Amino acid sequence: MSTSPEKPVLIVFGAGGHGRVAADAALFSGAFARVVAADRNPAAWGTEMLPGVPVLRPDELSALPAPLAVHIAIGNNPVRRQEAARLAAEWPLAQLATIVHPSASVAASARVAPGCLMTAQCVVGPMAELGEGVIVNHGAVVDHDCRIAAWAHIAPGVKLGGAVQVGEAALVGAGSTVLRNLRVGAGATLGAGAVLLQDLPDGAAWAGVPARPLALASA
Ligand SMILES: CC(C)(COP(=O)(O)OP(=O)(O)OC[C@H]1O[C@@H](n2cnc3c(N)ncnc32)[C@H](O)[C@@H]1OP(=O)(O)O)[C@@H](O)C(=O)NCCC(=O)NCCS
Numbered sequence: 753m754s755t756s757p758e759k760p761v762l763i764v765f766g767a768g769g770h771g772r773v774a775a776d777a778a779l780f781s782g783a784f785a786r787v788v789a790a791d792r793n794p795a796a797w798g799t800e801m802l803p804g805v806p807v808l809r810p811d812e813l814s815a816l817p818a819p820l821a822v823h824i825a826i827g828n829n830p831v832r833r834q835e836a837a838r839l840a841a842e843w844p845l846a847q848l849a850t851i852v853h854p855s856a857s858v859a860a861s862a863r864v865a866p867g868c869l870m871t872a873q874c875v876v877g878p879m880a881e882l883g884e885g886v887i888v889n890h891g892a893v894v895d896h897d898c899r900i901a902a903w904a905h906i907a908p909g910v911k912l913g914g915a916v917q918v919g920e921a922a923l924v925g926a927g928s929t930v931l932r933n934l935r936v937g938a939g940a941t942l943g944a945g946a947v948l949l950q951d952l953p954d955g956a957a958w959a960g961v962p963a964r965p966l967a968l969a970s971a
Pocket of ligand 1: 945
């Protein structure tokens with residue numbers, strides 16, 4: 753007789769808007785025994801982030817039963833990366849949870865590292881790779897062979913053509929399009945609604961159609 757592994761209790765760190773999106777996807781996924789939230793801001797403690805998802809106080813968190821899973825629901829990429837490192841030291845036994853909304857389409861051949869969030873209606877194509885803590889937000893398309901480095905955020909409605917590379921902690925803004933084979937640099941920002949026609953350098957902020965450095969985009 754086979755025994756199915758016990759579902760973990762999920763702690764969503766970050767009780768803001770992005771936390772609500774992550775918790776909603778986690779509830780829909782059915783992958784967790786229970787979903788609770790945590791936040792550094794004491795004003796959030798004792799309230800509900802969503803119906804049925806309480807924001808627990810620190811002493812209540814430490815009383816939760818194993819197995820535990822944690823998900824860092826912070827939209828700011830560098831802060832999300834930093835909080836993951838802090839929580840790994842603080843909660844060494846908790847696993848970093850990946851959350852997949854049931855309406856997300858994730859290819860069987862895609863490789864997804866721990867801590868990712870794939871929300872409603874997104875698509876992750878064949879042979880695509882998502883590094884640790886990547887967000888693929890509502891309705892975004894990460895097409896075949898794309899490589900998204902750790903802690904990057906692919907915002908709602910983005911379209912990444914095939915084999916696009918996105919560097920660590922980059923933000924690809926809502927509704928933007930990146931043509932195939934291009935690279936968005938590490939720590940770079942592509943503005944909402946942009947169309948990227950050439951590589952975006954590390955740390956740069958570009959916007960517009962076609963995308964150009966931000967000061968030029970508004971000229
Ligand atoms: C590109 C972006 C990062 C710039 O933010 P910012 O540095 O605060 O810039 P500002 O809002 O001060 O705007 C600076 C100038 O760029 C222009 N600009 C800002 N965003 C733009 C965009 N997406 N496309 C074209 N022009 C843009 C502004 O109109 C402004 O022009 P001005 O100097 O002529 O007035 C931001 O506007 C953006 O698009 N962020 C993406 C947000 C997103 O998708 N988040 C995901 C949520 S889930």
